[in-house]
Amino acid sequence: MKSAFRRFFEDDGFLEVECGQLQRSPGNETHLHALATQVMRPDGAIETLYLHTSPEFAAKKLLAAGETRIFDFARVFRNRERGALHATEFTMLEWYRVGEPYEKLMEDCAILLAEAARAAGSAMLSYRGVTADPFLPPERLTVSEAFARYADLDLMATTPNGVPNRTHLAESARQSGIRIADDDSWSDIFSRVMVEKIDPHLGIGRATILCEYPISEAALARPKPSDPRVAERFELFACGVELANAFGELTDAAEQRRRFQADMDAKERIYGERYPIDEDLLQALPLMPPTSGIALGFDRLVMLATHAPHIDQVMWTG
Numbered sequence: 001m002k003s004a005f006r007r008f009f010e011d012d013g014f015l016e017v018e019c020g021q022l023q024r025s026p027g028n029e030t031h032l033h034a035l036a037t038q039v040m041r042p043d044g045a046i047e048t049l050y051l052h053t054s055p056e057f058a059a060k061k062l063l064a065a066g067e068t069r070i071f072d073f074a075r076v077f078r079n080r081e082r083g084a085l086h087a088t089e090f091t092m093l094e095w096y097r098v099g100e101p102y103e104k105l106m107e108d109c110a111i112l113l114a115e116a117a118r119a120a121g122s123a124m125l126s127y128r129g130v131t132a133d134p135f136l137p138p139e140r141l142t143v144s145e146a147f148a149r150y151a152d153l154d155l156m157a158t159t160p161n162g163v164p165n166r167t168h169l170a171e172s173a174r175q176s177g178i179r180i181a182d183d184d185s186w187s188d189i190f191s192r193v194m195v196e197k198i199d200p201h202l203g204i205g206r207a208t209i210l211c212e213y214p215i216s217e218a219a220l221a222r223p224k225p226s227d228p229r230v231a232e233r234f235e236l237f238a239c240g241v242e243l244a245n246a247f248g249e250l251t252d253a254a255e256q257r258r259r260f261q262a263d264m265d266a267k268e269r270i271y272g273e274r275y276p277i278d279e280d281l282l283q284a285l286p287l288m289p290p291t292s293g294i295a296l297g298f299d300r301l302v303m304l305a306t307h308a309p310h311i312d313q314v315m316w317t318g
Contacts, residue, residue, distance in 0.1 A: 001119040001302060002073060008115060009095065014069040017062060019055035021075065025278035026050035027057070028260040029219055030187075030267045033079035034275065035088075050275065051077035054295055055094055056220070057281045060249070063096055063291055064284035071095035073298065084310045085241060091298040102232050102248040102292040106209050109236050109244060110138055112296070113207055120305035127239035127304050130204060134305075138207035138236070146210060151176045151197040155214065158186070162215045162229040185266075190217065202237035210235045220256065221247035236296070243301055246294035253285040 006016065026034030034050040041047060052058070055074040062070060076092045097104055113134040117125060125132045147155040153176055158169035164186035173189050174180055178196060180189060202208040211234035215223055218231035232248025250256055257277065264274040302314040 001116050001305065002298075004115045004119040005093065005112060008111065009069075009071045012069070014071050014095065015067060017059065017067070017070045017072050019052070019058035019062075019072050019074055021052055021077075022049045023052045023057065023278070024049060025057065025276045025281075027053040028263050028275055028277060029053075030263045030270065033081070033271070035077045035079050053078050054092060056293070056295065057278050059094060059096055059293070060281060060288055060291075061284045063098060063289070064287040067096075068098040069096070085300060085303075087299065087311050087315065090311070090315075093296045093298045094293065096249075096291055096293040098289050098291045100292055102234065102246055105246045105292050105294045106138070106140070106211075106234065108294070109207070109209065109246075109296075113138075113238065113301075116301050116305040120302075122305050122307070125207075125238050125304040126307040127241050128309055130239040132203050132238040132304075133206050134238070136206040138209045140209045140211060141202075142212040143210060143214065143230075144212065146198050146202075147193065150201050151178075151193050153193065155190075156229060159214050159216065159229065164214070164216050187216065190214070199237070199242065200240050203239050203241065208237045210237060218250070219247070219259070220250050222250045222252070224248075232292075238301075238304055241300060241304065242297075243304075244294055244296035246292065249288070249291045249293050251285045251288050251290070253282045256285060257282055 032053045034053055036048055036050050039047050039049050054076055055072045059070060059072060072094050074092045074094060075089060077089050081088060117134040125134050144155045147153045153172045158165050158172060166186040169186055169189050170180045173193055176197060178192055202210060212224060212230040213233040215229055215231050218233055221231040221233040224230050224232050234246050235242055236244035260277050268274045299311050299314055303311060306314060308314050
């Protein structure tokens with residue numbers, strides 16, 4: 001499967017890269033947790049470095065330096081994650097296209113789903129009895145449409161002008177049968193609706209591309225030019241399993257810093273810790289041309305193509 005994917009990228013003019021795994025910042029999303037290590041310098045000084053949760057920061061520095069199409073089968077590490085679909089160490093396939101819209105990544109996903117199935121000798125993707133045809137074009141569904149269809153909830157009404165209204169979303173979610181805690185934020189409630197009401201319905205029969213996330217859930221994505229309330233972000237689902245997360249990449253360093261700081265403030269409030277911000281990345285962003293990028297959980301796709309019920313079954317070692 002990896003060989004088939006390499007052929008696809010190389011035939012399309014991509015360069016394979018190997019981003020360093022030890023970083024000063026492992027990423028700055030609230031609910032992503034990193035593994036830390038201490039490095040002793042020649043002068044005896046101790047520095048804390050992190051095993052990266054994604055090669056994204058390093059990859060963007062390469063794009064700022066002039067690369068235009070790159071991919072990386074990266075070994076990545078995430079703490080506090082273990083289960084049928086989660087491993088502490090796993091393979092993240094990331095690729096980036098300079099000067100191309102993020103819809104092009106949607107086309108890539110459709111091709112790679114079919115390539116994965118062919119390489120595995122499978123006619124269908126499957127996970128615990130749920131199937132999806134990898135040879136059918138994926139369904140495209142906006143987050144707003146998904147909330148209306150599966151939760152009977154008007155999502156955009158709860159974030160007027162892109163500003164989340166926690167009270168409005170909490171009331172709407174309760175009416176849809178979602179239990180809300182007093183200290184849940186708008187994002188917490190959004191995630192709970194996604195997990196309980198939306199995700200199980202996605203990628204059934206064929207893959208689903210869930211797109212146009214509210215701008216508050218944009219992470220590293222830029223606003224959509226035609227509707228700044230939402231971001232150029234999509235996720236790929238098959239058999240109810242999230243496989244990939246894609247962005248039209250944000251290059252506004254000031255806005256990216258604001259998002260990083262807000263996420264680290266939330267992380268400190270919830271988990272009592274925060275990670276450094278990668279200043280080199282923020283300096284590189286203004287030099288990076290318009291780019292679309294995506295991260296795909298390679299092991300999860302192998303699971304679906306081989307019908308494995310647990311991620312441990314598709315890993316060579318553990």
